[in-house]
Amino acid sequence: DQQVKQNSPSLSVQEGRISILNCDYTNSMFDYFLWYKKYPAEGPTFLISISSIKDKNEDGRFTVFLNKSAKHLSLHIVPSQPGDSAVYFCAASDQSGYSTLTFGKGTMLLVSP
């Protein structure tokens, strides 16, 4: 049973436009969410996170939105750049005890010039 779902395996966007990556979760105990970016032949790199007490967190071109009632979060990249082309993983943690991260399967983003 997948507790974190990224239903779009891939997304193509033109340079300068907005990229929106979506993530849904089923476990209501999750209260901390993270996005990771992964280039080929490299490990995932932490990008941005959000606590469940917030509904938005912004860091430069990256903004994460959280809708707790819908159990949905999204990552917005504005403006998108070709260097943003990578696989993006959504992850969630319940912060209970020695909590661990549950990852989605990832969305491959391709930003074309």
Add this chain to the structure above:
Amino acid sequence: DSGVTQTPKHLITATGQRVTLRCSPRSGDLSVYWYQQSLDQGLQFLIQYYNGEERAKGNILERFSAQQFPDLHSELNLSSLELGDSALYFCASSPLTSGYEQYFGPGTRLTVT
């Protein structure tokens, strides 16, 4: 560069064999996590160690084991290897016992033939 190192980068071995993957966490990080990424799969959490002690177990097979040494490096031992064990194995570290941001190494690609 995340500061997490993993060796070897690539490993090719035969079914039934045993291998050891090594991970050195970022300086000062006490928590080490192991993940498996198979084809078309997200990152599957295997096991977590904190300061030498096992803290959490995920989808780790009984044929797999891990340990964290006093110098905080960790090893993941995979035995009686099967073709299905072919995957990318990532190590991550964090300074805390709970999830939060984890910093990933470049991974070890294991191919079982």
